[in-house]
Amino acid sequence: MGRLLFFAASGAVLLAMALAPWAIPLREFDGTGYLLSPLGTINPKGLSLPEGLSFPWLGPLFGAWVALIVAAIAVFLTPNPQARARLLYVLGGLGIALFAVGALLFYQAVGSANEAALAAGARRPPLRRFALSLGMYAGLFYALALLLLARMQLPGGLAFLVRLRGVVVPLVSLLLAVVVGAVVVAILRPGLGTQGVEGLGLREFIASKLDLVTYTFQILFSPLLSLPGLFNSLAFATPLIFTGLAVAFGFRAGMFNIGAPGQLTIGALFAMLAGVYLPLPGFLLLPSAILAAALGGAIWGGIVGWLKARFGANEVINTIMMNYIAASVLLFMLAANEYRFFGQTVRLPFKAEGFEGRSEEMQEGARIPLMIDLLAPGGTFSWALPVAVGAGLLTYYGLRRLDLGRRLLLATAATLLGFGLGGLLPGFPVTISSALASQLLNGSFLIAVAALLFYNFYLFRTAGGYELRATGLAPKAAEYAGVSLRRKMVVAMLISGALAGLAATHYVLGAGMDGTYRLKTAIPSSVGFDGIAVALMGQNTPIGIFLSATLFGILLAGGVSLNAQLGISNQIIQVLQALIILFIAVGGLLPRYFTDPLRAAQVETEAKAEQEAQPAQRATL
Amino acid sequence: MEIAIALLFSTLRQATPLLLTALGGLFSERSGVVNIALEGMILFGAAAAAITVNRLEVAMGGEVVFWIPWVGLLAGALMGGLVGLIHAVAAIKYRADQIVSGTAINIAALGAPSIVLQVLYNNTSTSQEVVNRLPNVSLGPGSVSILVIFAFLLVPVVWWVLFKTPWGLRLRAVGEHPEAAETMGINVIRMRYTAVVLSGVLAGIAGAYLSIGFLNQFIRAMSAGAGFIALAALIFGKWHPLGVLGATLLFGFAQALAIQLQGGDVLPATLVQALPFILTMLVLAGFIGRSRPPAAVGKPYDK
Structure with a gap:
């Protein structure tokens, strides 16, 4: 079975390498490209490359890969597992080297062609949007898979994989979602530049489709490659961190909080009320507005928790209902100024002038500045933030002897002190491009990081958090040990709601929606649902949530360019998220010992027994 | 009087998608599978129906042809059934958390139609308007879509199937105590698959009603929570067809009232809309x- 799977996979990789483009030296804005492939270039729109640019190494490289894959199949048939593992490690290493050589040759050829053209007086480089493509990537993935496979041949290989299931299941689910998403794109759209081209052969047709899906995902991940793109991604990721934490917090306590959209909405409403109307001086106003956001969400979540604790009402249904009620409340407050109640006219002061449903502007003191203004106010790099972060971390990790409470307190003090003192240090001028200055990443991101830290400390370092997790894992055992389940339900929903409500700091106080410091009825509360994907993908761990929120942030940022360049709706991100949730729900289609902790433990025990039974063989390794 | 009749007909129209969906959900939940994906199934069904009708119209030269809306209805039902099958495979075969897989379907239903709309109509939020809608039936002072009649006729049928046939008894047994049902020789897995797919089919029909019966195009997120309200009606109606009928009529009435109150001076419509919730x-x-769910609802069945 495993053997057949490996042969099939090897065959598929070989086929992909033969058919897919390996690299694209030139691509137009609309995506039409010049596709390099070892079996002959494909150039449907007749783009021309600069004189003298050729890629003669493509054929030999392909030959090397074929040899490597054949060798891998042969190695896989050898009987001795130790020898098999060793040879597979070697082949995997060779594969990575082959990939590196190919990448190096390609970028060098393209780079020198561009330099030559520029030296000859061209106004801009003739080769644009050049990149490696699926043929090369397939090789890299195959090489990495060989390394993993080599580890699997050794004793305890399966247990090794099962132990890493917190990473394996999300990654496999991501991969499956990407594959399904690619198939959908390939079915719906014609290959890039092939529209209206007559007489396309089968190989050209397949290659252009593979090029389309590769380029689609390259665009989706392209924000990673530029600083403005990265800022944009983090701006998208900020609310996802909050809502992801909210959902994850519920999961940890054994509750499914689908109510993050509603909690976010009410949080935003509270933040707006505080930010616009509270008559407080600046240094108190912003903290109160932030707390108001948390409070609004906490109330909205807490109601559900209380209903469950007091009446046993199912939190899933109730949070959904609360989402719709929150949407109604928001519309009621901001869609109109005047309402008629039984013939009486009631005026509400909240909606600002104009057609759009939006609030008045926040007071100056309630605004969270843009990240770029925190890092480099007025074009001068400020040491305040880096010093603050450094001082906080140093204090926290330097004072290991003290108890946790004091460490946290001192670290917080050091952070604040660092911020103040760092601000006094002389900065240096930096040039900020307009693309960077227009990114909506704001200080709310720092609040998100603080929320991540809170999540980590509360759940994993305090007695209350321990009880909460116990409640989620084994409610009866927790109750037997003296935990009040009802209290924990309310606490869990309060905190979960507060985390979701804090997402409003990004949209309302930080102007993360469209750069205006107002609450609008169009606030994208559905990021509350996206939080479910973030929590599942991140396996409810703080680092996982941060990484998966960032991943989705990158995809969302990339989705905007995807829409602009290829005319593929950025709703594809939504579909990818849904697919990831679905695939994680079914355990990535992996065997059950990857999802069931009891069976996972069994696999590990068996592996240990097997290792102890063969000490001699291990020694020879 | 005129207002009362208008309100009555509006209630029937608003209650229909809720009723169809809730009756579908009834099968799923009575078999022990939570179906939070009803909302998504409606949307998928609505999109499939509207797009199919539009494509057929384009192929037939934009004429009114009597069979086109019926093919659209079939497409909506099939699409709903297909989505139901996905939920069923995840929940039954892979023992997924049923809430999680349902949520995935709901999220997909917000995004997937947009991608197809973008390709077909170069716009992500609406399909082209269709001329071939499902026929209306005259009912005294007004007329309603034929699916309204169908939905209300379905109530006694579902009641009879559930409580008067052996299949209904088995279905309820599977949802209450699958182990006991299995020992009696009932195929729990097959019962659940059938029930979940059936619920998808009915939700898909509800979607088709929205896009080619009630309106004449698909609009992104046009169900506006109908699937969740149907789920609520299921709970409110205590998982019983007659209770579901009463609950959907009540919720339909609340929605009709909200529409009727728009621009009036009794209560703000935005607040009345929150009433069902x-x-x-x-x-x-x-x-x-009190409302008691089937005992085994939401629990994956392990032989």
């Missing part, structure tokens, strides 16, 4: 009678 929460809390 508040009512459901009160029911769940036990203020308006």
